[in-house]
Amino acid sequence: EPEVTQTPSHQVTQMGQEVILRCVPISNHLYFYWYRQILGQKVEFLVSFYNNEISEKSEIFDDQFSVERPDGSNFTLKIRSTKLEDSAMYFCASSESGTGMAFFGQGTRLTVV
Amino acid sequence: AQTVTQSQPEMSVQEAETVTLSCTYDTSESDYYLFWYKQPPSRQMILVIRQEAYKQQNATENRFSVNFQKAAKSFSLKISDSQLGDAAMYFCAYRINYGGSQGNLIFGKGTKLSVKP
Numbered sequence: 318e319p320e321v322t323q324t325p326s327h328q329v330t331q332m333g334q335e336v337i338l339r340c341v342p343i344s345n346h347l348y349f350y351w352y353r354q355i356l357g358q359k360v361e362f363l364v365s366f367y368n369n370e371i372s373e374k375s376e377i378f379d380d381q382f383s384v385e386r387p388d389g390s391n392f393t394l395k396i397r398s399t400k401l402e403d404s405a406m407y408f409c410a411s412s413e414s415g416t417g418m419a420f421f422g423q424g425t426r427l428t429v430v
Numbered sequence: 431a432q433t434v435t436q437s438q439p440e441m442s443v444q445e446a447e448t449v450t451l452s453c454t455y456d457t458s459e460s461d462y463y464l465f466w467y468k469q470p471p472s473r474q475m476i477l478v479i480r481q482e483a484y485k486q487q488n489a490t491e492n493r494f495s496v497n498f499q500k501a502a503k504s505f506s507l508k509i510s511d512s513q514l515g516d517a518a519m520y521f522c523a524y525r526i527n528y529g530g531s532q533g534n535l536i537f538g539k540g541t542k543l544s545v546k547p
């Protein structure tokens with residue numbers, strides 16, 4: 318069964334460093350998303366991406382965040398200068414057009430120290 | 431603004447019994463999707479079931495079924511014949527349907543389900 322793959326599964330970084338979280342969406346999907354979940358809290362939408370551009374973003378997705386689809390398969394989330402409060406589980410998801418069904422990756426646990 | 435509310439932070443069920451998890455939502459839209467996601471201790475998000483708002487028939491997936499009450503904006507999840515592997519955090523989620531375009535998922539705070547042997 319096709320699945321969304323995220324790497325790494327766990328990333329530890331020092332405050333102020335840049336991190337790139339990687340995702341390989343399901344191959345025939347056209348819409349891509351990043352969500353985050355701070356420990357013990359609900360899952361929050363960060364950004365959605367379609368046709369090589371951001372289509373929607375939340376207030377959490379400020380200038381320190383960026384997304385990119387560098388090639389035909391990868392979808393990345395970059396955090397430019399990490400802060401302690403960026404520590405969270407980051408989920409990538411993808412969906413086909415119009416089905417309403419988003420499939421999530423297994424998540425990347427980001428720890429900022 | 432759309433919101434999703436799960437009023438039960440924790441629930442417990444005996445193995446082989448049935449449990450119902452509650453979810454209510456607020457929206458002024460008429461065309462949307464509702465979902466239940468399961469998050470086991472591994473923290474992966476697993477889609478359990480989905481419901482399209484324009485379908486009156488309640489969705490079912492094996493032991494999982496929903497009670498969708500559109501007028502009441504209620505979307506509960508029933509788990510029948512509960513198994514130990516059902517123990518997890520369950521999130522209710524809403525997504526507007528832009529008629530083929532994307533929309534982001536709005537999640538509730540989750541219900542932690544424990545299954546007693």
